[in-house]
Amino acid sequence: MKTLIPFLKRYNKDIFFASLGVIIVAFATLWQPHLLQDMISAIISSDRSNVVNLGMQLIALAIIGIIAGVFNTYFAAKVAQGVAADMREATYRKIQSFSLSNIEELSSANLVVRMTNDINQVQLIVMNFLQQIMRVPILFVGAFILAVMTLPQLWWMIIVMMIAIILVCAFSFSKMGKYFGKIQTYIENNNRLARENLMGMRVVKSFVQEDSQFKTFSKSSDDMTGLTIVIGNLFSILIPSFFLIGNLAVAASIFLIGDIINTNPAMLASINAFTQYLMQILFAIITAGLMMTTSSRAFVSLKRLQEIFETKPGLQFPDVAPEKLSGSVEFDHVSFTYPGDDEPTIKDVSFSAKPGEQVGIVGATGSGKSTLAQLIPRLYDPQEGTVKVGGKNIKDVNQKSLQGTISFVLQRSTLFSGTIAENLRQGNENATLEDMKWAANIAQASEFIEKLDGKYDAKVEERSANFSGGQKQRLSITRGVISHPEILILDDSTSALDAQSEKRVQEGLDRDLNGTTTFIISEKISSIIHANKIIVLDHGQIVGIGTHDDLVKNNNYYQEIYNTQIAKEDK
Numbered sequence: 001m002k003t004l005i006p007f008l009k010r011y012n013k014d015i016f017f018a019s020l021g022v023i024i025v026a027f028a029t030l031w032q033p034h035l036l037q038d039m040i041s042a043i044i045s046s047d048r049s050n051v052v053n054l055g056m057q058l059i060a061l062a063i064i065g066i067i068a069g070v071f072n073t074y075f076a077a078k079v080a081q082g083v084a085a086d087m088r089e090a091t092y093r094k095i096q097s098f099s100l101s102n103i104e105e106l107s108s109a110n111l112v113v114r115m116t117n118d119i120n121q122v123q124l125i126v127m128n129f130l131q132q133i134m135r136v137p138i139l140f141v142g143a144f145i146l147a148v149m150t151l152p153q154l155w156w157m158i159i160v161m162m163i164a165i166i167l168v169c170a171f172s173f174s175k176m177g178k179y180f181g182k183i184q185t186y187i188e189n190n191n192r193l194a195r196e197n198l199m200g201m202r203v204v205k206s207f208v209q210e211d212s213q214f215k216t217f218s219k220s221s222d223d224m225t226g227l228t229i230v231i232g233n234l235f236s237i238l239i240p241s242f243f244l245i246g247n248l249a250v251a252a253s254i255f256l257i258g259d260i261i262n263t264n265p266a267m268l269a270s271i272n273a274f275t276q277y278l279m280q281i282l283f284a285i286i287t288a289g290l291m292m293t294t295s296s297r298a299f300v301s302l303k304r305l306q307e308i309f310e311t312k313p314g315l316q317f318p319d320v321a322p323e324k325l326s327g328s329v330e331f332d333h334v335s336f337t338y339p340g341d342d343e344p345t346i347k348d349v350s351f352s353a354k355p356g357e358q359v360g361i362v363g364a365t366g367s368g369k370s371t372l373a374q375l376i377p378r379l380y381d382p383q384e385g386t387v388k389v390g391g392k393n394i395k396d397v398n399q400k401s402l403q404g405t406i407s408f409v410l411q412r413s414t415l416f417s418g419t420i421a422e423n424l425r426q427g428n429e430n431a432t433l434e435d436m437k438w439a440a441n442i443a444q445a446s447e448f449i450e451k452l453d454g455k456y457d458a459k460v461e462e463r464s465a466n467f468s469g470g471q472k473q474r475l476s477i478t479r480g481v482i483s484h485p486e487i488l489i490l491d492d493s494t495s496a497l498d499a500q501s502e503k504r505v506q507e508g509l510d511r512d513l514n515g516t517t518t519f520i521i522s523e524k525i526s527s528i529i530h531a532n533k534i535i536v537l538d539h540g541q542i543v544g545i546g547t548h549d550d551l552v553k554n555n556n557y558y559q560e561i562y563n564t565q566i567a568k569e570d571k
Ligand SMILES: Nc1ncnc2c1ncn2[C@@H]1O[C@H](COP(=O)(O)OP(=O)(O)OP(=O)(O)O)[C@@H](O)[C@H]1O
Pocket: 104, 338, 339, 341, 345, 363, 364, 365, 366, 367, 368, 369, 370, 371, 372, 411, 523
């Protein structure tokens, strides 16, 4: 509830109107059997004018009930949908503030279910509550009092019926609550499997994994269906049981006092009103039970959303004035361990790069090259040592200043669905067509973009499926350079380019971005051979640093990699 209240507060007025509507509906429902009782009595005593009068009152009451019901539904829906939309936005905003570690800990599939299914549950419960919360107690207490007033001698019948219904409710709803929690986990699992399958469809097809993928998914889906069937079965027993209890109570009432009708025909009207009140009590208890069950499901969802709101962003940027940073980078005895790992991935790394320098980072796969690079734009914080950009500890720098200084072209090119221009503007929101052409020229992307229908307005489909690996990389590099960054990190960003294109990208960077400090990460020495400085990494440690010529002469580890690669090229 702690999570929900701030969201509800924004809709105080609408909640008031929804509640007013439901209170009117409850009183109209309660008053109907009473009016009907008077009307039946008037019919029995042939009081025609009263019959017409009471008939009109009944119709008026029904119309008031309908109008109030519509009024209630309108405002309840407004609140429920508004709360869900606000929650979705708040969750989305919160997730944007998360660090990569936060997202890895919560898992993206899990976050998607929380943002969709869990919020839907909350929307449902807000709607239900606003439609029922006042109605249930008013109906229950009102119908109880009116039933006792109508036939005081049968007060015990109401108690017996209530006890029977509460016992059935307690049995079935307690079982259902447990199952509802499990269903949420199954939904999460199904979403994860479906997402992985669709994203890895190429792998699935090339390894002919369709059947095994289908089996895994269908097992998870069948488990969920099994559970849904159990819940359905419980419901299918529940509803007839309620009506059986209600009808037995009605039959028993008629049996017990039906004889009186012979001597006092007006009793017929009272029995009719009494049985209607019994049904209203029955309805109130069932609704309360159902609400408790659905609430237990919504409370699970609220708790899961609460977890998102309470998660502290793994990284906090200081609230300081923005500043212009130069392109110098300095690592001072930096060590970093991924959350949950025992061993550090980066161990006691120190180096510096001057503005405008080109720095190559080379090392075997898994040696920590990408991890090292991710510490520069502060995607992770090192546990030991300091990272400085422009001479300032990056922990003391405003987020926008740091991110505006650095452009990171990731190893795996990620483009968003939209147009090429929209993707490029993520690198520089004010980029003109001229800027795009300039950047595309460096990245060797102009040639293929110019051939596309719509050129820079050409569509990028979901997961950029309409572009080849090499084209995606070129577009990612274009997006990376378009802001003329002070620091550019190319994390294995030319791996899908042929040697000729890679050379041209290199020439473009030298020509047009010569003031930019550029980090080029690669396993291939040919990609970093011309760098001013090459950092050689092995198991997260620097094992060599210098120019290619220095390293080839003096560094055994580098020589080994170089010789292996030369030998491969010669074959
Ligand atoms: N998000 C992560 N959480 C936990 N461990 C990670 C994470 N990312 C990478 N690692 C681990 O850190 C080590 C270094 O990975 P990293 O990607 O930095 O190496 P790399 O040298 O860039 O490799 P490659 O050349 O294959 O890209 C690896 O053992 C990897 O499994």
